[in-house]
Amino acid sequence: MVTFEGVTKRFGGSAGRPTFSALAGVDFAVARGSITGIIGRSGAGKSTLIRLVNGLETPTTGRVTVDGVDVGALDEAGLRSLRRQIGMIFQHFNLLSSRTVRDNIALPLEIAGVDARTIEAKVGPLMDLVGLGDKAKRYPAELSGGQKQRVGIARALATEPKLLLSDEATSALDPETTQSILDLLKRINRELGLTVLLITHEMEVVKTIASDVAVIDQGLIVEQGRTFDVFTRPQHETTRALLSAAVGVKLPEWISSDLASAPNPGDRAFVRLIFFGETAFQPLTARLAAEIGADLNILAGAIDEIAGEPFGSLVVSYPADAATLERAGRFYRETGLTTEVLGYGA
Structure with missing residues (x-):
């Protein structure tokens, strides 16, 4: 037009x-x-x-x-x-x-x-x-x-x-x-x-x-x-x-300001999980917890609709040791779940 x-x-x-x-x-x-x-x-x-x-x-x-x-x-x-x-x-x-x-x-x-x-x-x-x-x-x-x-x-x-x-x-x-x-x-x-x-x-x-x-x-x-x-x-x-303020969830400033770009021993990974398309209706959070162990903490979440399509986001943390990060990464690749690493911290 x-x-x-x-x-x-x-x-x-x-x-x-x-x-x-x-x-x-x-x-x-x-x-x-x-x-x-x-x-x-x-x-x-x-x-x-x-x-x-x-x-x-x-x-x-x-x-x-x-x-x-x-x-x-x-x-x-x-x-x-x-x-x-x-x-x-x-x-x-x-x-x-x-x-x-x-x-x-x-x-x-x-x-x-x-x-x-x-x-x-x-x-x-x-x-x-x-x-x-x-x-x-x-x-x-x-x-x-x-x-x-x-x-x-x-x-x-x-x-x-x-x-x-x-x-x-x-x-x-x-x-x-x-x-x-x-x-x-x-x-x-x-x-x-x-x-x-x-x-x-x-x-x-x-x-x-x-x-x-x-x-x-x-x-x-x-x-x-x-x-x-x-x-x-x-x-x-x-x-x-x-x-930045219109889509998904954000961590509070008092958490995000202390995050680093690389982990130190004992740190946790803070990760945003993004759900849309086929992943929007699958119980992937429970499956992630089963994959990496029980030490998965859910910090924030939201379900939204964009142009009539479902969209969800969840911020989680889990141990940032090499074995856990490898299992989580493999899970993301296998399921097609979109993720964003927000940083690492205690």
Whole structure:
């Protein structure tokens, strides 16, 4: 649905202002019908990337296409036509305070010159879709944050777009409301076949809703793939840093700060066991204890779900003598259990 081909974007460079490269050569594709998340630190280039999709910015070099259409090559009329095929929801809702729920949703249709009868036929079902059928005559000041975002989503869907852009759409909401909005977006994606491209700094949002994810750092896509694959086996340092608190369990600082990279006599090995795929449903911890002996200590554990797939992690410790380490290593190789040695300590 969306492709970025060698895209760079530079700002400044005139009137004595230094040039700043927001994007430094992005090659990336958003699959049709997917929910794709873009994550990165502040200033990494997320917002610039999404503004290129609907023509609010143009690339310095490279090409952005939406459903095969080169966005940068469009004139004003072409951009207006494209933007009717792209819905957008915002962090702070951007509703008009003087218009009711019904009239806010109808606004894009009015701008497009749609007749009143057609508008009425479209707005009612949209209000029902987002759960606001009884709020047609309310004004934004009378709504909660979650209800305002539902109005924003219905407004974004009014022109029957192919693509929905979400710019930090849940970051101003509480966790319970965020979950309800994510459930709504998943339902819209499933029932309408709408492609969703979202940028967020909330790893929990991506973990819950996105089928695919891309990580942007200093204007470059440094890692991309299925959300489950990227979250469970991050390859890039930036990805690992972003996900460190979002996936799996961590040892308390008072333990991890004392761990060494090599064992001393009498030390224990501290190991994170990672369960997914076939290993998620097997009693491997009990089998590990039987393999290495009873001196297996379980320190922390969690069961999670990433993009609808089960994922578990367990931190254990056991003696770090050569014989025990050899038996544990052989067990991991035979079972395919993914592990991470966190360190060694008393």
